[in-house]
Amino acid sequence: MTILITAILDAGRSAVDIAIFTFLPLMIVTFSLMRYLEGVSALRSIADKASPLFRLFGLDGFGALAIIQLSLVSSAAPVAALSLMVHKGRSEKFIAAAFAAVLAAAPANASFPLASLGVDPGLIILNGICGALVASTLACWIVGRRSLPGKICSCDRADDRDVARHDLLAAINRGGADAIGVISAILPMLVISLALVRLTQSTGALSAVTSAAQPLLQLLGASQQDVLFILTKCLAGSSAAVTLLIDAHKQLSLPPDPHFC
Structure with missing residues (x-):
């Protein structure tokens, strides 16, 4: 039970932090721009x-x-x-x-x-x-x-x-509302998917799967972290995979790398 509660709380903190402070500002700007371009x-x-x-x-x-x-x-x-x-x-x-x-x-x-x-x-x-x-x-x-x-x-x-046709202010208002709506829609899935990821890691299930598939992973040049990202992308979508990637990057305390891809 302790593992489950810890996984949920950690996932909630990571999901809210990424969704509010990373996804939302970018989405407001891009949604507002697209709404204005659609209006004209x-x-x-x-x-x-x-x-x-x-x-x-x-x-x-x-x-x-x-x-x-x-x-x-x-x-x-x-x-x-x-x-x-x-x-x-x-x-x-x-x-x-x-x-x-x-x-x-x-x-x-x-x-x-x-x-x-x-x-x-x-x-x-x-x-x-x-x-x-x-x-x-x-x-x-x-x-x-x-x-x-x-x-x-x-x-x-x-x-x-x-x-x-919308003016710029109306486009910003509508784009902001759209962005908030998207964040509200993806936040529950982010929390649940990240909680599942935390549980998979903390219970050792991921390690067991990757150990069993180690010859295939070596042939493909993939690591355990790569498997984790792929599973998250397939099960929870791009937003959850990006959230996991940004969260892992923050945990490693790495500075932004202009050559990272």
């Missing part, structure tokens, strides 16, 4: 101009918009673009390509907080976009080649008629 239809304009290039990778304007929103806002941002594709009856082939791209790209709620460790968020975003394009190409032209052909669309101005 800049995101749709960018997606329109990028659409001819993205078509080579099986993506239409909405697919490009989903990647932009994921990379610059959060992992929840592309839901609207994907839902709009379904509502407009786009081919399953292109919906699958957009979904594959979203799964492969690096979300902003994971990339921007890593800047506190000296990681270049721009490099993470660029690598994520490259991975997204590879995933969308495979989903559309290789895996989905037998699907029914569909029309690749662009995000035209007609889709922006119901989007109200």
Whole structure:
């Protein structure tokens, strides 16, 4: 019982500290910027101009918009673009390509907080976009080649008629509210996932698993800490994995390394 309570309290302190003092400020700024760009239809304009290039990778304007929103806002941002594709009856082939791209790209709620460790968020975003394009190409032209052909669309101005133009102050207010909502949504999962991680470490379960799989880990060049990060990412998502990484970095008392990646 003592181990359980200690794990929960430690996880709660780490999750609240990272969520409030690292995630929240960055999300407020990025959400406010994206809300302002949406208000002046800049995101749709960018997606329109990028659409001819993205078509080579099986993506239409909405697919490009989903990647932009994921990379610059959060992992929840592309839901609207994907839902709009379904509502407009786009081919399953292109919906699958957009979904594959979203799964492969690096979300902003994971990339921007890593800047506190000296990681270049721009490099993470660029690598994520490259991975997204590879995933969308495979989903559309290789895996989905037998699907029914569909029309690749662009995000035209007609889709922006119901989007109200916001001034900067309104965008900041709405972006801040969105950021607080996202933090409120991810905080319980952060606490629970980090508590499970603490329990896994304190009970020796992780050590037992990694010891049993030591030959495979040596072949892959992975350590016990790598296994911990991968399990956290798969079970609890990017935010929990980044929280664990930042927490481990703080425990080691390491200064930010500009060459860390």
